[in-house]
Amino acid sequence: MNIFQNTKDFILDTLFPISCVSCGRDDVWLCDDCLRRIEPLSVQVCPECEDAITDSGHVCRNCKFSSALDGLLVAAKYKDDHLGKLVHLYKYRFIEDLHIPLGKILTEAxxxxxxxxxxxxxxxxxxxxxxxxxxxxxxxxxxxxxxxNLAPGFEIPLGTDILRRKRYTPPQMKIKKYAERLDNLQNAFIAGKPGDIKDKTILLVDDIATTGATLFECAKELKRNGAKKVFGAVLARQEVK
Ligand SMILES: [Zn+2]
Ligand SMILES: [Zn+2]
Structure with a gap:
């Protein structure tokens, strides 16, 4: 690191000091103690009916044939003080580095x-x-x-160019009714590179799910292109207000 980099870091740290969003400890966005205090969600439910309690958020027996998504794992409660705050800072204050503690929470789950x-x-x-x-x-x-970080010593392939958004859709948060949310997303995604997904087990990752409509729509598109299993993992599920 050269002197200019050092100076730049010094200035940035002075202007935007980093401290734990929860306890205020210096130099980290979320210290290890506060990270440990984020409680994993104790009960997982079927993402389709949101009724049946299932192991790790697998789709329940009744919904098995109607859901393209095979399961949705939710790491923690959105209402957990730290988590909601972190996600907000991450998404709307653009604090990119928060992907590290948030990524740890998801990986652990x-x-x-x-x-x-x-x-x-x-x-x-x-x-x-x-x-x-x-x-x-x-x-x-x-x-x-x-x-x-999921498999020690082995990097699981990341498919960043497989799903694409076909058209611009208004943010889901702004749409209140479930049916309208689904409508908003209908055919919004397109999967390329079918060779990469055929007969594969896929994990879809998102930060927050509300109704899960986005994940269901993506899973449908991936299955249509030959994926064997599609699971989802999110930090939390935010209730529709
Ligand atoms: Zn802390
Ligand atoms: Zn179900």
């Missing part, structure tokens, strides 16, 4: 679950317009962290 180790990890894509606005794809950074 997957390791503790009974989801299979995937052949390929796919982040939910952003429309290029929104990615330019935010400067990064928050799901892609999380997916990258998982791909490097």
């Amino acid at each position: 997957i390791l503790q679950s009974r989801l299979p180790i995937p052949d390929i990890i796919i982040p939910i894509p952003l429309h290029p317009r929104r990615q330019r606005w935010r400067g990064f794809n928050q799901s892609q950074l999380l997916a990258g962290h998982i791909s490097r």
Whole structure:
């Protein structure tokens, strides 16, 4: 590191001091003590009916034939003080480095679950317009962290160019009714490179799910292109207000 880099870091640290969002400890966004205090979600449910309690968020027996998604693992509660705050800073204050503690939370949840180790990890894509606005794809950074840390000594392939958004859709958060959300997403994604996904077990990664409509839509497109199993993993599920 040269002197200019040092000076630049010094100035940035002075202007934007880094401290734990929870306890204020210096130099980290979330210290290890506060990270440990984020409680894993104790009960996982079927993502389709949200009714049946299932192991690791697998789809229940009744929904098995109607759901393209084979399961959705939710790491923690959105209402957990630290987690909600972290996700907000990550997405809307553009603090890219937060993908590290958030990625740790997700990786740990997957390791503790009974989801299979995937052949390929796919982040939910952003429309290029929104990615330019935010400067990064928050799901892609999380997916990258998982791909490097899920299987020791082995990097699980990351499929960043498999799913694409075909058209610009209004943010799901702005749409209140479930049916309208589904409508908004209908055929919004397209899967390329079918050779890469045929007969593969895929893990879709997103930061937050609300109704899960985005994940269901992506899973449908991946299955249509030959994927064998599609699971999802998110930090938390945020209730529709
Ligand atoms: Zn702390
Ligand atoms: Zn169900």
